[in-house]
Amino acid sequence: MGFLIRLVTSAVALWVATLVVPGVDVGGRSGTGTVLTLLAVALIFGVVNAVLKPVIQVVGCVFYLLTLGLFALVVNALLFLLTDWIARHLDLPFRVEGFWPAFWGALVVAVVTWLISIAVRDR
Known part of the structure; x- marks a missing residue:
């Protein structure tokens, strides 16, 4: 659940x-x-984050320390772009138009x- x-x-x-x-679009016929x-x-984004983010955090821990965690914003953007790339290859109408x-x-x-996780507690 x-x-x-x-x-x-x-x-x-x-x-x-x-x-x-602007530049993040989802299409659908209905x-x-x-x-x-x-x-x-969302499933793709979750899998990408679950698999790659821990590896990137371990490998790039120096960048996280040097930038006081701001490097995480760049990593999240790149993972979002990777999600767009995978969605395109699966012919899903989801587009992200750049960095x-x-x-x-x-x-x-x-x-x-x-914010939603604060409102809805996962047990």
């Missing part, structure tokens, strides 16, 4: 990012298609996910 809550939370956060950040696309992209939309999109996703 916790997995589904996190998946839906990420999908909602991605939806908010598509509304707020409302159901858009929801399924958001769920699929800065990815940067702001990843930031919005992180903040919205955090």
Whole structure:
């Protein structure tokens, strides 16, 4: 059940990012298609973060220390771009148009996910 809550939370956060950040877009032929696309992209984003982020944190720990953690924002943007690349190869209508939309999109996703996780406690 916790997995589904996190998946839906990420999908909602991605939806908010598509509304707020120019250059982050999701398409769909219908409302159901858009929801399924958001769920699929949320799943991809979750897998990318679960697999690559810990490796990047270990390898780049010096950069995290030198930048007082600000390097994490760049890493999140690059992981967001990787999610876009995977979605394109899976023919999902999700697009991120460059580094800065990815940067702001990843930031919005992180903040919205955090806010929702405060409101909905995962047990």
